[in-house]
Amino acid sequence: MPRNGHAISRRQISENAIKVLYRLHKSGFKAYLVGGGVRDILLGMQPKDFDVVTNATPEEIKRLFRNCRLVGRRFRLAHIVFGRDVIEVATLRGHHVDSGEKISKTNESGRLLRDNVYGSIDEDAERRDFTVNALYYDISDFSIHSYGGGLEDLESRTIRLIGDPETRYREDPVRMLRAVRFATKLDMNIEAKTAEPIKALAGLLKDIPAARMYEEVLKLFFAGRALENYHMMREFGLFEPLFPLVEAQLKEAPNGAIAKLMQEMMASTDERVEQDKPVTPAFFYAALLWYPLSQRADDIALESGLTMYDAYNAAMGDIMEQQCRSISVPRRFSTVTKDIWQLQLRFERNRGTKAFRFIEHPKFRAAYDLLLLRAHAEGGVIAKNAAWWKSFVEGSEDQRNVIARSANKGGRNRSSNQRRRRKPSAKSAPKSAE
Secondary structure, eight states, rough: OOGSSSOOOGSSSSSSHHHHHHHHHHHTEEEEETTTTHHHHHTOOOOOOOOEEEOOHHHHHHHOOTTEEOOOOOOOOOEEEEHHHHHHHHEOOOOOTTTOOTTTTHHHTEEEEEOOOOOOHHHHHHSSSSSGOOOETTTTOEEEOOOOHHHHHHTTTOBBBSSSSSHOOOOOOOHHHHHHHHHHHHHEEEEHHHHHHHHHHHGGGGSOOOOHHHHHHHHHHHHOOOOHHHHHHHTTOOOHHOOOOHHHHHOTTSSSHHHHHHHHHEEEEEEEOOOOTOOOOHHHHHHHHHHHHHHHHHHHHHHHHOOOOHHHHHHHHHHHHHHHHOOOOOOHHHHHHHHHHHHHHHTTTTTTTTTHHTSTTTTHHHHHHHHHHHHHOHHHHHHHHHHHHHHHHSSSSHHHHHHHHHHHHHHOOOOTTTTOOOOOOOSSSSSOOO
């Protein structure tokens, strides 16, 4: 499509991406803006990233840009760094025919382990995942190259894989998650042939490195489409490989408290993103895994005779370790998740005048938000406890004093998680100092 046939302007592309494109072009290389940057501009959206492809090798790119670093093993990439802005530059990919194992390799299930095979723009387009991502903006003449009917699929709002779906999913199972994410993000429908193999192949996600899955979860649940992605992932069987503990409980109680909490938590996350409020993986995993944690703590208490408080502390490590087998949660977040869990046990014990000190805890707000979610999901005693805290948190200083004194007059509420301390007998009572 020539320049006069589309609405993309260089003013819509980041200044740094334009610099990279022109330097490659002026150095005698082909250079294209590719994928989401082109797609989103054509859809009237603001691109989040601007990726570039070229026929220059990673080593040639590095020689052209002093601010370049090479990354990746599965596929070698160049990152051109402009302060906090990073332009990702890839070399056009080719086919694996007659290629040596040193540059490309797959495992027994067909997943690509190494993929440093270079080729032409036509070959590169065939290697891309979806037609709506096989769009190239040529800096040499400002034309758009569309492959596999990409422009037509943009018009009909269709997510379609390039090539045989089963083969492409086996090459990289994360493409199944990308199909879901693009469908919700772009308000498109997944083509029937593209959707058909997903349920049968969903289990392949268990073989994806846990560190990579962490990044995919951020894209799925922290971009304002968490609730839609959650429902679609469960529909296609993609949720279980990522969150097996949660899925097991959802199947046992499809209308239970965990299902209600998941619905509330996903909707709340979307609302915060829309309002430009911060969202954090620590709270996400604290809410997501609360009921698996509670169940594990109950089991430990029953088996070992520990107090519920100690049982919860023991269960926290177990639950987080199991979750990290599928999704590697960084310690800086998993530690905060455990803090939020521990504070849940303190809400009933810290009513009254202790509440003034408790609300000063740095993780109180996150723990309080989880308490409110649990109240919506469970009702009963938890809802009453949450209502007390809500009145205290939202009250003025004078109102808080009245609420706290009222709670103290009513007697200290003992938590079921707290063991009663025995009063010392007369014989064992310490003598007063003379």
